[in-house]
Each structure stands twice: as structure tokens, then as C-alpha cells.
Amino acid sequence: MSTSAPAKQNPKKNPLKSQLRRLLHSIADGPPYCQGTRSLPDIDFSLFYGKEGNTGRLNLSSATEAQLQHLADACQPATFGRAQQNVHDEAYRKAGKLDRTDFLLGFDAERTGLVDIVHEELLIPRSKKKEAISAELYKLNVYGPGSFFKAHVDTPRSEAQFGSLVIVFPTAHEGGALAIREHRDKGKGDKDTKEWTFDTSTLLAECTEPSIAYVAFFSDVEHEVLPVTSGYRVTVTYNLCWTDDQEPLLPAVTTLRTLLDDPTFLPDGAVLMHGLHYEYPLKAHEYAEDGRKALTDLTARLKACDAVVYKVAQELGLPARLGVLYETSSQWDDRPEPVVLCDRVIPFGSKSGMTIRCYGGEIMYTSGVHWITHAPEYTREKESYMAYGNEAAMMTTYWQIYLRLSVGPHGDRGGEPRLKSLGKKKKRSPGVVSVGEGQAHGETVLS
Numbered sequence: 001m002s003t004s005a006p007a008k009q010n011p012k013k014n015p016l017k018s019q020l021r022r023l024l025h026s027i028a029d030g031p032p033y034c035q036g037t038r039s040l041p042d043i044d045f046s047l048f049y050g051k052e053g054n055t056g057r058l059n060l061s062s063a064t065e066a067q068l069q070h071l072a073d074a075c076q077p078a079t080f081g082r083a084q085q086n087v088h089d090e091a092y093r094k095a096g097k098l099d100r101t102d103f104l105l106g107f108d109a110e111r112t113g114l115v116d117i118v119h120e121e122l123l124i125p126r127s128k129k130k131e132a133i134s135a136e137l138y139k140l141n142v143y144g145p146g147s148f149f150k151a152h153v154d155t156p157r158s159e160a161q162f163g164s165l166v167i168v169f170p171t172a173h174e175g176g177a178l179a180i181r182e183h184r185d186k187g188k189g190d191k192d193t194k195e196w197t198f199d200t201s202t203l204l205a206e207c208t209e210p211s212i213a214y215v216a217f218f219s220d221v222e223h224e225v226l227p228v229t230s231g232y233r234v235t236v237t238y239n240l241c242w243t244d245d246q247e248p249l250l251p252a253v254t255t256l257r258t259l260l261d262d263p264t265f266l267p268d269g270a271v272l273m274h275g276l277h278y279e280y281p282l283k284a285h286e287y288a289e290d291g292r293k294a295l296t297d298l299t300a301r302l303k304a305c306d307a308v309v310y311k312v313a314q315e316l317g318l319p320a321r322l323g324v325l326y327e328t329s330s331q332w333d334d335r336p337e338p339v340v341l342c343d344r345v346i347p348f349g350s351k352s353g354m355t356i357r358c359y360g361g362e363i364m365y366t367s368g369v370h371w372i373t374h375a376p377e378y379t380r381e382k383e384s385y386m387a388y389g390n391e392a393a394m395m396t397t398y399w400q401i402y403l404r405l406s407v408g409p410h411g412d413r414g415g416e417p418r419l420k421s422l423g424k425k426k427k428r429s430p431g432v433v434s435v436g437e438g439q440a441h442g443e444t445v446l447s
């Protein structure tokens with residue numbers, strides 16, 4: 001065994017970078033799911049099902065193949081949501097379902113303590129409050145041989161819904177693993193895909209006591225049920241919801257609050273930039289005010305961690321604005337700025353500082369800012385857009401949108417940052433500290 005100590009990092013070397021990394025991790029924390037198995041008393045496996053005239057009863061820990069076949073026959077084909085409609089398409093989803101009104105089950109997610117477990121494993125440290133979530137029984141599904149559900153995200157059935165909980169019963173089956181995938185933007189147009197597999201047939205086969213397997217995940221995370229190769233995979237799904245209007249206490253609030261209280265963290269204040277993690281389609285606007293409104297309206301539609309950063313800023317009283325990052329085609333002004341943040345969406349082709357100003361665009365400089373997420377990637381005029389000729393300006397497309405947070409000096413964090421060092425070092429533009437999965441482009445020019 002090696003006895004050599006690991007090389008010591010000098011924490012003083014770049015404390016700002018590690019502070020910002022802490023902030024980034026508190027924004028997008030942990031895997032988007034939790035899973036496990038749990039042994040249960042016999043009564044929890046009792047299932048009564050069916051419609052009048054065709055009912056059945058079985059124990060899901062000891063059901064025979066004939067009983068499971070009867071249950072499968074009592075089901076209706078499972079549908080899924082496509083363009084605001086429930087559709088049945090066996091190329092996409094092949095499974096049977098029973099609505100809540102057509103079955104009674106001994107198992108109850110709240111009573112068994114599973115909701116508390118999900119709360120601990122999936123949400124903490126995202127939320128501190130217990131009793132903050134509830135699990136609402138949604139459906140029973142039977143995946144017989146050859147059944148599957150292709151990659152999808154779950155349609156939220158209310159604003160309060162944030163996740164799904166799937167319980168898999170110990171009926172004999174092979175295949176039917178659940179794959180969960182997260183696609184993260186690495187910056188520069190690259191995506192990084194992480195995949196986790198929840199193989200229930202193997203997990204349940206390893207249990208010595210009658211047990212269920214559970215998995216809970218955020219509704220907007222892509223997931224897929226791989227084909228069942230033999231037997232019957234029986235599940236119940238629950239919608240996981242916030243139970244009250246109280247906002248969950250976000251770890252990013254705590255982390256950023258702690259940093260803001262620390263006099264060594266950006267003592268003169270600074271501008272922090274968060275590249276939005278998700279994509280949002282926006283039209284290019286011919287009229288300046290429309291282009292600006294498109295961005296202010298977007299603040300209400302931000303998703304997941306993007307909404308978290310915006311809410312954190314609001315909660316801590318830090319001015320926060322969305323902007324589109326543009327590459328400037330020529331040098332203009334007295335400042336060499338390769339990219340600028342503009343407070344509105346303007347037509348393609350209008351990317352020099354002059355034309356941005358003609359559209360009434362307010363330009364926010366990017367020298368000396370700190371990038372919380374990946375370093376800048378700017379909205380380019382892509383050749384493919386030109387194919388639309390003079391329609392291009394009307395096109396709806398995805399833009400590189402950034403959230404700009406203004407942090408005042410220590411003691412006045414809601415105020416204006418002191419940008420005194422900017423002038424001195426402006427030639428080193430763009431000065432950035434990048435802690436995302438992207439790359440550091442240089443040094444900070446602030447603090």
C-alpha cells in the first residue's frame with residue numbers, strides 16, 4: 001500500500017474559483033434520481049383489481065404466471081402524452097394500465113415511510129422541510145413480454161409536481177430495466193450524456209425477503225423502460241408533488257448567502273454570469289421593445305436549475321437580468337469586447353455594437369465578469385439560418401442566454417459592484433474565471 005500523501009492543494013491559490021465551484025455544485029446537485037429496495041409485510045402485496053363482472057385478487061409477492069396473465073388481460077393499453085393529447089402508439093409505448101379507480105393495493109408509499117426516504121435521498125440538501133412533499137397514486141402498469149416505454153420525460157400534471165416515484169413488485173420478469181439519462185451542456189455546443197440503469201429484475205432477484213424496488217426521479221429527466229424479455233413487470237407510479245406554496249430552501253441560497261457574508265468573497269462586488277442550462281426557443285425580434293420583452297417574459301418560464309439561480313438572486317436581493325450573448329463582428333467603442341451581452345433578442349445579422357444600439361439594445365460588457373457555469377459561447381449567425389432568406393428574422397430558434405447577477409461590495413451586496421480594476425486591465429479581455437465543465441480562459445480581472 002502506498003504511504004505517500006496526496007499532493008496538497010494550496011487553498012489560497014485561487015479561493016474565488018473554489019468558492020464559485022461550491023456555488024455551481026449547489027445549483028446542480030447530485031444525480032436526478034434515487035433508488036433502492038425495501039422488504040414489506042405480506043399485506044402490502046395484496047392487490048384487488050378489475051371492473052364489475054371481471055375482478056381478480058392476487059398477492060404480488062407470490063403471483064403465478066396465470067394470475068399475472070389475468071391481471072394483464074384486465075388492463076387497458078397504456079397511453080402517453082403527445083402534443084396535449086393522450087395517444088396509444090405501440091411503437092412508442094407497449095404496456096397495460098389500470099387507473100386508480102380500478103385497483104386497491106395494500107402497499108401505500110406514505111405509510112411505509114418511502115416518501116420520507118425519497119425526500120431524504122432525492123431532495124436533501126435541496127429542501128430542508130419535511131412534510132414538504134406528497135406522493136399521489138397515479139396508475140398501475142403491467143409490462144408483459146415485449147413491453148417497453150421509449151425515452152420520454154413525464155408530463156407534469158400540475159405545477160406542484162416535480163417528480164415521479166415508480167414501485168416495482170417482485171413478480172418474475174427479465175429485462176424491463178429503467179434507463180435514466182441526463183444531457184448536460186458542456187459549453188461550445190457539446191453535450192455530455194450521463195446514463196444510469198435501474199435493473200429491477202436483478203435487484204429484486206437478490207432480495208431474500210419479499211420486497212419492492214423503488215426509483216424516484218425528477219419528471220423532466222429523460223427515462224426509458226427497456227423491453228421486458230420474459231415474465232410480467234408490475235409497477236405502480238406516483239406523482240411527487242410539493243404540498244404547499246412554501247418554496248423549498250434551496251442549497252444555492254444557503255451557499256450564496258454564506259459566500260456573500262464572507263468579506264473575502266468578491267470584496268468589491270462583481271458581475272456573475274450563469275449560462276442557462278436548458279434551451280429556450282425565442283423568436284428574433286424586429287422591434288427592440290418586443291425583443292426585450294421576450295427576455296423579461298422568459299424569467300417566468302425558466303426551468304429547474306435556471307429557475308433556481310434566478311430565485312436565489314431574487315431572494316438575496318441581487319439584481320438579475322437575462323441577456324443574449326452576441327459576438328461582436330468589429331471593434332467598436334474604446335473597448336475591445338469579443339462578446340457582449342445584449343438585453344434583447346434582435347435579428348440575425350445585427351450583431352455589431354452599432355446595430356445592437358440601433359435596436360435600442362443595452363449592451364452589458366463581459367470583461368471582468370465571473371462565469372459561474374461554462375465560459376461564453378455566443379450566438380452566431382449560422383449559415384443554415386440564411387436559407388430562410390428574409391424570413392430569418394421571424395425564426396424561432398435557440399439562443400445562448402445568460403443570467404447576469406450583479407453583486408455589490410461586501411456590506412452592500414445589493415448595490416453596484418465597484419469596477420475600479422477594470423480599466424487598468426482591460427487589454428486582458430475577456431477576463432474570466434470559469435468553473436463549469438468548460439474551460440478557464442484567463443484570470444479574473446476583478447478583486
Ligand SMILES: O=C(O)CCC(=O)C(=O)O
Pocket residue numbers: 149154166178223224225235237
Ligand atoms: O416503469 C417505469 O420504470 C417507468 C414508467 C414511466 O416512465 C411512466 O409511467 O411514465
Ligand SMILES: [Fe+2]
Pocket residue numbers: 152153154164223
Ligand atoms: Fe415516465
